[in-house]
Amino acid sequence: xxxxxxxxxxxxxxxxxxxxxxxxxxxxxxxxxxxxxxxxxxxxxxxxxxxxxxxxxxxxxxxxxxxxxxxxxxxxxxxxxxxxxxxxxxxxxxxxxxxxxxxxxxxxxxxxxxxxxxxxxxxxxxxxxxxxxxxxxxxxxx
Amino acid sequence: xxxxxxxxxxxxxxxxxxxxxxxxxxxxxxxxxxxxxxxxxxxxxxxxxxxxxxxxxxxxxxxxxxxxxxxxxxxxxxxxxxxxxxxxxxxxxxxxxxxxxxxxxxxxxxxxxxxxxx
Numbered sequence: 001x002x003x004x005x006x007x008x009x010x011x012x013x014x015x016x017x018x019x020x021x022x023x024x025x026x027x028x029x030x031x032x033x034x035x036x037x038x039x040x041x042x043x044x045x046x047x048x049x050x051x052x053x054x055x056x057x058x059x060x061x062x063x064x065x066x067x068x069x070x071x072x073x074x075x076x077x078x079x080x081x082x083x084x085x086x087x088x089x090x091x092x093x094x095x096x097x098x099x100x101x102x103x104x105x106x107x108x109x110x111x112x113x114x115x116x117x118x119x120x121x122x123x124x125x126x127x128x129x130x131x132x133x134x135x136x137x138x139x140x141x142x
Numbered sequence: 143x144x145x146x147x148x149x150x151x152x153x154x155x156x157x158x159x160x161x162x163x164x165x166x167x168x169x170x171x172x173x174x175x176x177x178x179x180x181x182x183x184x185x186x187x188x189x190x191x192x193x194x195x196x197x198x199x200x201x202x203x204x205x206x207x208x209x210x211x212x213x214x215x216x217x218x219x220x221x222x223x224x225x226x227x228x229x230x231x232x233x234x235x236x237x238x239x240x241x242x243x244x245x246x247x248x249x250x251x252x253x254x255x256x257x258x259x260x
Binding site: 012017020021022023024027028029031032035052053059060079083086087090091092093094095096097099100104115118119122123125126127130 | 223
């Protein structure tokens with residue numbers, strides 16, 4: 001079975017936009033809190049972003065199987081949890097900046113390892129999330 | 143914290159609207175919308191980081207724009223999901239192109255933004 005393509009071409013709905021905005025705020029606050037907890041990592045491996053991008057990818061894979069393939073969950077689950085919380089919790093801009101700053105600090109091996117491990121890890125995580133949800137969540141009864 | 147939440151709400155909305163506009167006007171198998179927001183957000187974050195480093199931007203505002211808006215505008219989870227989707231559809235060239243453009247692009251965009259204001 002293939003991962004379905006997301007349909008995003010319907011009309012804009014106010015409750016969907018609100019769910020995206022609220023979820024986005026929640027996801028960023030969680031990311032902010034995790035970043036504060038782990039402290040600055042200017043000289044080393046950016047653990048907070050690394051953990052966020054992998055865990056968020058795993059959860060998004062599972063969520064989209066449940067919502068899109070299995071047709072389960074609240075109507076706004078995808079907008080709030082998927083586009084909002086997980087979309088905002090994971091981030092490409094910090095990943096790009098952290099990699100660039102490691103290169104700037106003359107640590108090319110660490111920069112390459114961080115960029116590569118995040119990419120491979122996130123792809124494996126999303127695959128794991130998709131597979132796990134397909135195995136665990138049955139199709140909704142009609 | 144309030145600025146992070148506000149920036150993030152706007153960032154997530156901007157990402158959603160970009161995906162909506164691309165899906166409506168230019169439907170494509172290739173995830174253009176995610177690439178666009180990831181590059182723009184990385185460029186902006188690089189500039190904000192540089193501006194905050196030399197004190198040109200107050201810390202609270204820099205956190206609101208950087209952690210909030212840029213962090214929420216850009217995304218990794220949708221990028222990994224879209225890549226998996228392309229692989230499952232056997233669109234390997236598109237998947238590889240998306241990976242290279244997002245990964246190399248976000249680093250180069252952050253570097254460009256940083257160089258702009260550093």
